[in-house]
Amino acid sequence: MATNRASYDETQYSTLNLGPTHPATHGIFQNVLTMDGEIIVDAVSTVGYIHRAFEKLAEHRPYNQITTITDRLNYCSAPINNMGWHMTVEKLIGAEIPKRAQYMRVIIMELSRIADHIVCDTVIAVDTGAMTGFLHMMQYREAIYEIFEEICGARLTTNIGRIGGLERDFSPKAWDKINVFMREFPKALTEFQKLVDRNRIFMDRTINVGPISQEMALDYGFTGPNLRAAGVDYDVRVASPYSSYEDFQFDIPVGTNGDTYDRYMVRMEEMWQSYGIIQQAIKNMPDGSFHADLPEFYLPPKQDVYSKMEALIYHFKIVMGETEIPKGEVYHAVEGGNGELGFYLVSDGGRQPFRLHFRRPCFIYYQAYTEMIKGGLLSDAILTMSSMNVIAGELDA
Amino acid sequence: MSSIAIDIHPTYKPEGLEGQGFFATSLDKVVGLARKNSLWPLPFATSCCGIEFMATMASHYDLARFGSERLSFSPRQADLLMVMGTISKKMGPVLRQVYEQMAEPKWVLSMGACASSGGIFDTYSVLQGIDRIIPVDVYIPGCPPRPEQVLEGILKIQQLAESEERRRRESPEYKALLAKYGIE
């Protein structure tokens, strides 16, 4: 009997719009999937639903106001972006930052890396159905928020630090909160690991889901935990150390398959490594100043502004943007929560950058998403996206 | 351990006539009480405010104790559209479509500076406030607002929900409001 076997394959594909508003896509991305039943045959990605024109905005703001823009890039770990920007400007002006300020920056950056990985890992678990881990671990993200609030006043979009160091030393209350966090975090993370890591359902859902090979990952420009899960041990903190990372002893966790389970485990192990770095930083914290001696860029203390003449003049020049900025172009990269976050700054001597380009890791590796989900199921596509930790703010800038 | 006398009010009672086995009050008040304590929000989270909303939903600043336990991601089943984060011009039509798909009565909460007025992003690609395309009931300022501010915004929505006239959605003033936005 003649059935339409020949035309079965092509005409039976359905189109599914995994649209911009979707509960499980963390951020607004649209993927139009061509599906053969439950299996994804093809996918077309649309991004740009939260394009806020950061690069154009940065050309119209003075240097110290751009920190607030960098906050909104990878907003789950905003302090890393802030520090990266400050280090870029310090590279441009050729400033030397004292050791104490560098160690304080390391503590803040590693705390925010832990916060970012808490969100990513718990949300991978939530997408497989395990809500409990999320609710328990968010308490520790709240504890980190409280530490940031004590240091700078804000929880999420922190605007921490200044060009030349930090705005104030850690208060005793901040040290208390950090010590309490350091005491209680290992127990909670071990508990979460016991619930999820070797859980049969979780492993079945995540092993061999959304794999990517080493060559393809490098070709697509992956960096960060996604690249390390594929087997390449590239970490900007080790390859081009900044802010005294060479003083610390830590390992780089590396996966084998590049699948979702590896990405989850790499982030989990990175949280332990960050914890170790913070311990070392607290133990070896040097004495000294929390900011560099940069009268042209770092605001003088208020009692000096009201009493001394040159402090008043410097304050005026900094706030009105009259300081001399060298001309040139500089690129500085930091290890963000998702990979190598780079800042390419071109300065023409004016109070605003001439061009500021952000090398955003999420934007670069999200290209490979459509390749990674082909041939998989729809639920695997959701897990792949959440394990890649795609943050909409960083993707669209 | 001495026992402490605690004055417990499970929920506040509207004004009415009470007796043995009955409680008489006006229908509006009962409907308002039911509506306000069982709002189903639709979290339309786009950026950083979405992460603060996640913190509000988590156990520290629990949103579920105000009745919003069940988040609905389908607009057809939601009462409260919470717009959290920057809405760009590319996203505007999507937001409008989601709003139009919701059934009456519906409320809109604009969380954060970006949704209320464009925030710090005074750029060519960002919609300067969602009230250019949909009517908004409560604005929560902040960048991002603290979870306590979000809870206050939800409480204000609850005040609106309980004190709304039952026939407001069919009144000519409401229809004129929708017509101003071009929504039928």
Add this chain to the structure above:
Amino acid sequence: MSELLEIVREKLQNKFEGALLNAEMQYDYPVFTLEKSNTKVILQFLKEDPDLNFHFLTTMCGLHHPENAPEQEFALMYQLHNMPKNWRIRIKTYMSKQDLDMPTVTDIWKTAGWMERQEFDFFGFNFVGHSNLTRILNMDEMNYHPMRKEYPLEDAMREDKDDKMFGR
């Protein structure tokens, strides 16, 4: 890092006579300025040469210099990275507004796919040979390239913000 400048300069001058317009150190990066016509060939050489092995394209971006001469108004910048040896260099090439055609490098590094789309969206570079050169971040209906210096940051249509008060 200036040894890297010498190594790459020597290799390029041996293989491509006269193609290197300028080689200098900008802070800690060797920056090489090339002619647009042989940029792609040189980039391919930089990736495939076994000693240089710049297998990773870190980033690329476009620049608009209206203050330059018209033949140098637009520029493209590529940053290459050799992870095993930790070598990083920057390649720049200038072009004029009328001649924004540039061969695509997506066949050398797949990561350039979206990067080139972003630069097309922002500046209007036309990458010849790209499989899908459409706008990526802005709306498809937009008919100008917003990152060029002649266009303002703010939306031209907004009526509620008073420019006199906002100091623009």
